[in-house]
Amino acid sequence: MKSILFPHRYKKVSGFVFYLTTLVGAIIYLTDFEFDSNFVVKIPALIYDPIIGNKNGIWIENGILDELITVVLIISGIIHSFSKEKMEDEYISSIRLQALTWSIYVNYSLVLLATLLIFGMAYFHVMIIHLFSLIILFNIRFQLKLRSYYKSGTDEE
Numbered sequence: 001m002k003s004i005l006f007p008h009r010y011k012k013v014s015g016f017v018f019y020l021t022t023l024v025g026a027i028i029y030l031t032d033f034e035f036d037s038n039f040v041v042k043i044p045a046l047i048y049d050p051i052i053g054n055k056n057g058i059w060i061e062n063g064i065l066d067e068l069i070t071v072v073l074i075i076s077g078i079i080h081s082f083s084k085e086k087m088e089d090e091y092i093s094s095i096r097l098q099a100l101t102w103s104i105y106v107n108y109s110l111v112l113l114a115t116l117l118i119f120g121m122a123y124f125h126v127m128i129i130h131l132f133s134l135i136i137l138f139n140i141r142f143q144l145k146l147r148s149y150y151k152s153g154t155d156e157e
Contacts, residue, residue, distance in 0.1 A: 006083040014079035021073040022136060028069065029128070039065040070131070077135040081142065095149060099142035107134045 006014075027033065045060045085092050107130065114126040 003084065003088070004082075005088070006079050008084045008086055008088075010079050011083040011085075014076045014083060017072065018076040018080045018139065021069060021076060022132070025069045025073055025132070028065070039063050039068070073132060074135065077132075077139060081135060081139055085146070091149070092146070095145045096142055099138055099145055102141055103134055103138035106137055 040061055040063050042059055042061050043064065044058050045062075046058070048058065048060055082096075110133070111126070111130055114123065114130075118126055
């Protein structure tokens, strides 16, 4: 079967960008850091809310820092998650699949719990975190399992 993974050469740089962007995004999100004014541009909006004052049709002025962080985090996270290891074998593929399955179970369990217990704008914040938590949980779990595998030097979990 042909591999659908990215080449190994992307692993380090995408990992660096992913973890750095995750850290920067978390700091900006948690501190409500405001330097969006430096990143305000006129952009087309496919869907917009006229209640918030959009009178120029589909072109709006928007601070794009959050969009840039989102795009970089998702793309670098996917590349980092699905780049081959130096010695990619069936066991590493198994670890990758197990980490992905685990992260989906954990992520959606948290979403179900939040749906039942969190309401209003707080739930909106849960959904923002949900957007990134799947790929973050997967990367953490996969890297920890890989580290354990390489450290043990065996095929046992």
